[in-house]
Amino acid sequence: MVILEDDxxxxxxxxxxxxxxLSPNMNFLVNPECYHRICESCxxxxxxxxxxxxxxxxxGKILRKNKFKQQIFDDLAIEREIDIRKxxxxxxxxxxxxxxxxxxxxxxxxxxxxxIFKLNNGEDREKTEAELxxxxxxxxxxxxxxxxxxSQKNADAHKYKEAMExxxxxxxxxxxxxxxxxxxxxxxxxxxxxxxxxxxxxxxxAQEIIKKQRANASKRATLRKEQLQQINSQLENQFNPIYQQxxxxxxxxxxxxxxxxxxxxxxxxxxxxxxxxxxEIDKLMDIEHHISDSYNDPYLNKLAKSKEYLGAGWRLTTVxxxxxxxxxxxxxxxxxxxxxxxxxxxx
Amino acid sequence: xxxxxxxxxxxxxxxxxxxxxxxxxxxxxxxxxFELWSFTQESLEAKKKQANEIGRRIAKQRFDEAYNKLKQExxxxxxxxxQELDANNLITLLSHEEETKFIHAYCQNIVxxxxxxxxxxQVKLTAxxxxxxxxxxxxxMEYHPKNIMYTSVFLAAKSENYFITIxxxxxxxxxxxxxxxxxxxxxxxESLKFTLxxxxxxxxxYGFFLDFQAILLHPSPVMYDVSIDTLGSLYDRAxxxxxxxxILSDVAFLFTPPQIALAAMYAIDRRITERYLKEKFLDDxxxxxxxxxxxxxxxxxxxxxxxxxxxxNESSNQREYCITLIRTIxxxxxxxxxxxxxxxxxxxxxxxxxxxxNPDKVIERRVKKLAAPxxxxxxxxxxxx
Numbered sequence: 244m245v246i247l248e249d250d251x252x253x254x255x256x257x258x259x260x261x262x263x264x265l266s267p268n269m270n271f272l273v274n275p276e277c278y279h280r281i282c283e284s285c286x287x288x289x290x291x292x293x294x295x296x297x298x299x300x301x302x303g304k305i306l307r308k309n310k311f312k313q314q315i316f317d318d319l320a321i322e323r324e325i326d327i328r329k330x331x332x333x334x335x336x337x338x339x340x341x342x343x344x345x346x347x348x349x350x351x352x353x354x355x356x357x358x359i360f361k362l363n364n365g366e367d368r369e370k371t372e373a374e375l376x377x378x379x380x381x382x383x384x385x386x387x388x389x390x391x392x393x394s395q396k397n398a399d400a401h402k403y404k405e406a407m408e409x410x411x412x413x414x415x416x417x418x419x420x421x422x423x424x425x426x427x428x429x430x431x432x433x434x435x436x437x438x439x440x441x442x443x444x445x446x447x448x449a450q451e452i453i454k455k456q457r458a459n460a461s462k463r464a465t466l467r468k469e470q471l472q473q474i475n476s477q478l479e480n481q482f483n484p485i486y487q488q489x490x491x492x493x494x495x496x497x498x499x500x501x502x503x504x505x506x507x508x509x510x511x512x513x514x515x516x517x518x519x520x521x522x523e524i525d526k527l528m529d530i531e532h533h534i535s536d537s538y539n540d541p542y543l544n545k546l547a548k549s550k551e552y553l554g555a556g557w558r559l560t561t562v563x564x565x566x567x568x569x570x571x572x573x574x575x576x577x578x579x580x581x582x583x584x585x586x587x588x589x590x
Numbered sequence: 591x592x593x594x595x596x597x598x599x600x601x602x603x604x605x606x607x608x609x610x611x612x613x614x615x616x617x618x619x620x621x622x623x624f625e626l627w628s629f630t631q632e633s634l635e636a637k638k639k640q641a642n643e644i645g646r647r648i649a650k651q652r653f654d655e656a657y658n659k660l661k662q663e664x665x666x667x668x669x670x671x672x673q674e675l676d677a678n679n680l681i682t683l684l685s686h687e688e689e690t691k692f693i694h695a696y697c698q699n700i701v702x703x704x705x706x707x708x709x710x711x712q713v714k715l716t717a718x719x720x721x722x723x724x725x726x727x728x729x730x731m732e733y734h735p736k737n738i739m740y741t742s743v744f745l746a747a748k749s750e751n752y753f754i755t756i757x758x759x760x761x762x763x764x765x766x767x768x769x770x771x772x773x774x775x776x777x778x779x780e781s782l783k784f785t786l787x788x789x790x791x792x793x794x795x796y797g798f799f800l801d802f803q804a805i806l807l808h809p810s811p812v813m814y815d816v817s818i819d820t821l822g823s824l825y826d827r828a829x830x831x832x833x834x835x836x837i838l839s840d841v842a843f844l845f846t847p848p849q850i851a852l853a854a855m856y857a858i859d860r861r862i863t864e865r866y867l868k869e870k871f872l873d874d875x876x877x878x879x880x881x882x883x884x885x886x887x888x889x890x891x892x893x894x895x896x897x898x899x900x901x902x903n904e905s906s907n908q909r910e911y912c913i914t915l916i917r918t919i920x921x922x923x924x925x926x927x928x929x930x931x932x933x934x935x936x937x938x939x940x941x942x943x944x945x946x947x948n949p950d951k952v953i954e955r956r957v958k959k960l961a962a963p964x965x966x967x968x969x970x971x972x973x974x975x
Contacts, residue, residue: 505617507612514614518803536809569847570800570851573619573621573789573849575615575911576619576846577914578624578628578630579844579921581619583630
């Protein structure tokens, strides 16, 4: 691991001593083998001809150019951990849906974290790495399968997006074509009109002829509009299967019971009914005379009048409610029966 | 017992609900207190035995090591006094009953310590709970209770938000060093499986004090001789009862906090509590709860079941629930009143506990004593025997 040095040396390549001050465009790269920072031009210079040892003193690790990458996090410890995470995550790639219940999944996550911790902190690293390799060999097929499934899921979303894009383009194309056709038709009509006007003799009928032409044109326009709509809906139908599937999936998801932490809705039916508790400030200030039909606790009555308590948001109701709630949580759990081993229960 | 049976027992929905509902009891079943730290009487006993077993093994090993070492150092004395230095007679290990007694005695010390620091009841209760849980996993022959006790108090103060710095904590205690407490902290947490939240019976008790008022006094008093003052004094006495019996005994492992709270009420005033339960859980108020048999006799239980079946389903469920509840409460009262060990008894156990923890000192002393008569006068032997 690199020891953090002062800011100036952070900006300087320790190999060629180029400074960021003089060449502001320089970039630093690191190699996940040893995480030593080397500037881009040095990497090009040293590693272009093939694998070479790290130029840092006392490092000597053989590095390859294609493994060099831009450092994302300032802290190399984090950079390293994320690399390890990526590596382990590619092998241990199961998701929650692969497990029967949350507990199993959490156990799985725990093992992953343990491996990452061991690799990261150098705690029997070789052993862990060997185990990781062994796991990869043993579960090669599973990992591949999972990868394919995941990418399919991503691909589905991708496909849908693509289809929508194509639909849009198709629509635009059709519209453009229509416009072109319309333009041509208009030109033709004008030509015809001129021809008719030229050939006819009476000037009175000229008005009528123009009117007729216009009526024709508007009729045609509405017709064309309908046509366009038809084509559009046809196009949409063509892309519909995916669209429909999406809708169906959404509906399915909506019909499922929403997530609740205890696999079911809380029973909101309380086992007690709260008596009316005074809340108005005037009543609270003279609480002794307003609780004939409410709970009576001399100690709390005193607190209820205290302005410091009221100002801080303290309320009588919450105190009573909490105590009553706790009085009935677990009242019906008969431990002696429920914790008895199953065999005794069956008899 | 399945979830559904439980539900029907509560006198609620009979048919299978479309959506699963989580009752308050189910919530309690998910707590670590129920999942990890609730036992039947038998399993609690077994757990204690197991801890004792481990403690015995460790103490034995420790003893053997010390014995063999001293034997190598002075073989002549071991040769001469074979009988007095017989490995089997030097120390007697503690049984799990004795351990329980000793732990019980130390719980009283916790109460004193917490009172000395003027800690709230909540801290005191949590400290006792942590201490007891620790000794379900470990034996006093492995860790001496003294430092565990102080660490439990310190830890409980932290977990119950009554923070006290380690410096000011140890400055007010005799012969305890900072490391003694801090070193044990993690060990205790580990034994507790990192479950620090403890539900106590005191807030439920207060809840029942309120609900007693709601049921028995409103809209009009149900019993002619019960007023808010009677209930107030009942509540105060029930609190005292909890402090005196329940918090020191093992009931927290065997019953849920509301049950313990009701047991306290029941122990103080059976008549009022029974009336309350009747009004609360039964529609039919004429049922005589007095006739519930004291013991869980299987034959009688069957009788009860048959009787209950004859009645309408709804009320039989209510009755069943009520009867189980009262039985549980009675059992809780009975188990709360365990006899305290006498000071002599606990002193004796304490001595043997020290011996088990430091066998080398015991053997050394014995060796010295046996070696003494040969060099000095017989005076020493008479005083030591």
